[in-house]
Amino acid sequence: MATSEELHKRRVEAVARGVGSTIPAYVDRAGGGTITDVDGREWIDFAAGIAVTNVGNSAPRVVEAVRAQVERFTHTCFMVAPYESYVAVCEQLNALTPGGFGKRSALFNSGAEAVENAVKIARHATGRPAVVVFDHAYHGRTNLTMALTAKNMPYKHRFGPFAGEVYRVPMSYPLRDGGLDGATAAARSIEMIEKQVGAENVAALLIEPIQGEGGFVVPAQGFLPALREWATAAGVVFVADEIQTGFCRTGDWFACEHEGVEPDLITLAKGIAGGLPLAAVTGRADLMDAVHVGGLGGTYGGNPIACAAALASMETMRELDLAAAARRIGAVMGERLRAIAAGDPRVVEVRGRGAMLAMEIVVPGTLTPDPAATAAISAACHAAGLLTLTCGTYGNVLRFLPPLAISDDELGRGLDILAAAFG
Template identity: 75%
Template structure:
């Protein structure tokens, strides 16, 4: 097997420069809460492929289901010759997603594709053009989803012009706006009504907990108020649960924490144990408003990915991975709070379940947008962690948030070792 150094040379000659990686090592095997590179070095995994391998890498049920499906058939395209696995995944999504009402689903290949289709469906159902999104949002890298995404670098820089009729309003960000949920919602709704007009809004699209934007947890009451306004205005309320879904936050879906029942919900990432699958699920009357042939895609709901999803969902139920996420928080949050008490550069510990974050700031320095962010220290901590053998990610509009996304099946020993490495990384970077 080639070494990481050899593979990096090959990569430089074959892979486009715009595709970057967090670490210079190349993975050989992965499972539980660790991965091993081709040089034999073990890494504690606090990334889970960006919240994808919630059930772990090479989860036994997923492997078995994929192998069995490959032996039967690999592809027909559901739009040409349908198959049971696609239907079964849609049935599971109807049962699992929030809301006790009749639902329909359509399956796709990526989160961005799901978001694009949710917008298409909302516009078709309402006959309206405008889509409202929020500061710090991340919804993907396609042309439409770049327009929906807030952060310019690296996601949007040089790739315009972007799709129109996208309107951005203020997100509830307690560390930086100091508003209650009700006050933050009133401010955002005022922006919508003044700059867009309620009668023009097809959809309000929001992450219940923002992902790439910094793991921002809105103040309590913000989401219910935005959802209620959307329904009163005749707009479709879309929850982007691509990163938060499938037990990541301690519930099957983050919307449940505040009793939200989205009209449409987009899912991907953790749905299929690492295979590419995504979905839009929602109220039957909205989903069925689109004419036959208006939704689909060659690989959407591929039978292998569907088999993996069914096995992933079965694993989550059997192991009660929502409870596992809550356990991870019960172990990790006290350690993170103690770390923050020790280091004033940690301005806030936040998140839910196994979706936790540290926002890194410059102590004593304030800006018009709250505490001054410290992207330099954030990058240094991440680099130090990588050198110690801890794989973790940064995020945030200001590049100053460290996010923790361990697989939900991580052992207590692996979690403890990873947190200890994070503590060492902070100590060595200050």
């Protein structure tokens, strides 16, 4: 087997430079809460493939379901010759997602594709052009979703021009907006929409219930319900981007449930299928069915292997009660992170929910972001065998997304490495 050093030399010659990687190691196998590279080095996994392997890598039910499906058939294209597993995934999503109203679902390949289709559905159903998004938002890397995403580098720089009729308003970011309460922060955003866009022109209001790449920003209590109420009154489609927060990650099946918010449409991906590429838009039946036949779809959307993995993943989440596991991880991790913060003035805030937690790093005594210190701490973790990620508009947030199947021992060892990295 080639070493990581040998593989990296091959990579330089074969892979486009614009595709980055967090660690300079090449994976051989992974499971539970660990990754092992081709040189035999083990890493505690606090990334989960960016909130994808919630059930863990190589979860037994997923492995068996994928193996069985591959032996039957790998692809027909649901739009050409349909199959039961696509229908079954849609049935489960309709039942699992928030909202007691009738729902429909459509399956796609990636989070960005789900977001694009949610926008298509909202525009088609309302006949309106405008889409409202928020500061610090991340919604993808395609042309439309780059327009929806707030951060320039590395996502948008020199890739424009972007899709039009996208408008950005302030997010509730308690650390950086003076601690505005949720209702006041929502009123500020709503006033901007009404003055600068006009509610009658807005097809969709698109928001991450907890922002992901933007810094794990948790809006103040009441912010989401106030926006939901306004959208309903204005005839605006409220779209919750739960691509990173979904499937038990925050301690509920979906982050919207924390405040009882029922979105009109919800975009899903990442944790849905145990590591296989699958995404979905689920929402109100009248909106989803407004689109003409042939208006939604794609060659690989709802691939049968990915659908088999999704059904097995959702069964695993239920069987192991991974929402409760996320709450337990959050309690253990949150206590350790707050202890680190108490002894290090660079940590201005520990925030998040469930197994989606973060530390914001600043110049001590200020709110000035310190991306260099953030990168150094993360690098120290990598050197000691802990896989961590950074994020945030300012690049100064350490984010933690362990698999929900991580063992107590693996979690504890990872937190020990993290604490030492701050030392």
